[in-house]
Amino acid sequence: MTGAVPRLRRGVKCTYDQVRSAHVVLFPEGVLVLNETAASVVSLCDGVRSVGDIAAALSAEYDGVEPDDVAALVARLAERRVVDVDG
Numbered sequence: 001m002t003g004a005v006p007r008l009r010r011g012v013k014c015t016y017d018q019v020r021s022a023h024v025v026l027f028p029e030g031v032l033v034l035n036e037t038a039a040s041v042v043s044l045c046d047g048v049r050s051v052g053d054i055a056a057a058l059s060a061e062y063d064g065v066e067p068d069d070v071a072a073l074v075a076r077l078a079e080r081r082v083v084d085v086d087g
Contacts, residue, residue: 001071002055006083007047014042025082032082037062041073045083 008014012027014034023039025032034042040061044054051074055067077083 001075001085002050002052002067004051004071004074004085004087005047005049006045006051006054006074006078006085008042008045009081009084012082014039025077027080027082029081032080038073041070042077042082045074045077047086050087 009027012025014023014025016022017024017031017033020033023034023036023042025034025042037058040058041054044057049057051071052067054074055065055070058070059065074083074085078085
């Protein structure tokens with residue numbers, strides 16, 4: 001899955017919620033509260049970068065980023081219909 005290219009689905013928005021003091025993803029089925037790392041992954045799901053590219057970008061910012069962990073998060077986001085994945 002590291003070659004897959006994720007992008008936010010139509011109607012999905014990533015924003016910072018002042019009330020929750022957390023990053024959230026708003027989508028037609030609800031709200032998903034994200035931790036800092038997950039918010040970074042979602043912000044890089046632009047339809048251009050592959051999962052491997054996202055993991056490499058995050059490795060420059062965070063210690064211990066594993067491509068398999070990024071791939072698993074993207075897979076969970078796809079299951080929740082937050083992202084579409086090509087490839």
